[in-house]
């Protein structure tokens with residue numbers, strides 16, 4: 077096995093330019109101290125925000141200035157740490173930055189409650205007194221909208237103190253399943269005894285050896301089954317906490333309490349569930365193709381992840397990946413592509429795996445810095461797609477930072493994955509248009525199908541589970557292990573049962589999903605991929621006007637509510653249309669894939 081090159085041996089142009097943030101650690105230290113020393117200055121505004129528009133404006137400006145500086149201090153520390161997680165001095169830098177973040181959070185915690193206390197008349201007056209306050213109009217509107225769900229200062233203070241107890245279920249869950257669970261061992265493809273872990277589980281499910289898949293599946297769920305009383309009780313408590321939070325703030329349901337702060341109408345949720353349900357026969361068709369291609373009489377739950385087409389063994393060196401991604405995104409216009417290429421050349425990206433480097437891939441940076449991307453580039457198609465995905469995030473941040481003032485320079489999860497998945501879709505369209513190599517075409521289409529199955533279908537099934545558990549608990553039913561298992565099993569029968577043997581063990585899968593401790597979160601993965609599918613289709617079919625709308629969306633940050641931002645780009649998530657369009661695209665891909673699979677046999 078080839079050992080990894082050390083960081084110092086990697087050509088500078090393949091390492092991100094963190095020195096552009098702070099040339100030396102002494103410069104970082106200077107900013108760190110500046111933030112720490114400015115905290116009392118922010119706290120000095122406590123109790124005074126109702127005095128005048130001028131005071132309110134100065135306080136918000138002060139907060140922004142601190143946040144800006146803090147973000148820069150924070151991203152530098154976390155990216156330095158991720159370069160080599162075994163480097164203790166950088167670990168210390170990171171720990172200090174995190175500590176300062178929470179101090180800043182505590183120092184600023186009076187601001188929102190004091191704004192909510194203002195009457196509408198008073199706030200209107202403030203805008204007249206201090207015209208510069210206009211900058212914060214939308215941000216203040218968002219806070220004021222939550223007024224009806226905000227309690228008296230005294231109650232709010234008590235509620236704030238319940239936070240640690242309310243996050244108990246999630247902490248207990250993590251401790252139990254991450255720290256305490258031991259799943260035991262199985263025999264791998266070479267008959268060696270290997271331990272089943274969270275991390276390895278999915279790679280065992282991708283094994284071409286069915287015995288390995290089945291053993292991993294049975295071994296993993298045996299542990300969840302053994303602790304099902306505890307797991308159910310921890311989850312039921314978490315649902316009760318969601319319901320408590322919604323009730324004390326006067327929401328009609330826990331679903332409403334989760335969607336309303338982002339101004340997402342409840343129909344977005346119900347449309348998603350209904351539309352996906354209506355299209356389940358298409359999923360079943362895909363499963364039928366899967367069963368045939370794997371040569372199985374029965375498709376089991378442990379047969380869902382094994383790849384149908386081996387990764388086309390073409391090696392794609394990094395330079396070639398960059399060139400292909402740049403060409404693949406040509407549809408987004410000359411400016412987009414040029415600015416992206418310039419970014420890549422000015423060392424946005426930390427390309428290669430080095431000893432101790434953080435695994436995976438992400439996009440980061442702050443308002444005052446260039447975008448940064450961490451990769452662990454492998455010379456293959458997946459690596460190239462990861463590059464296109466992360467560049468989507470980075471270009472979104474790049475355009476937003478360039479066009480929005482700081483208060484609107486971030487974005488919520490509801491829109492966060494749109495730019496990245498749009499890039500992937502455009503790359504796929506480009507590659508399919510380029511190649512006649514049928515193995516490559518099949519690989520690309522299958523990757524697309526799997527992305528839709530695991531994101532659009534699977535996450536919607538999760539969303540349906542959460543909807544059902546909260547609804548039943550709100551109606552006073554007890555969430556016993558039997559009830560939770562049967563709700564989840566039924567959902568699997570509905571989603572997969574027509575073509576799959578729904579093994580008993582899958583009833584416990586709900587207890588393996590950490591996202592359920594963040595209620596009504598996962599549906600945004602499904603709406604995100606739907607919006608991206610609709611937008612990329614418009615970009616491909618309509619050209620310039622669609623590109624223009626899309627770029628406007630990338631430039632808009634959080635200056636509007638998420639559904640309004642997407643409407644501006646050309647997708648109305650309050651109707652079932654985008655989800656249906658995404659599912660139509662899935663159906664087309666299933667057709668293509670089915671035909672190709674019949675030809676190659």
Ligand SMILES: [Zn+2]
Nearest residue numbers: 465469493496
């Ligand atoms: Zn992403």
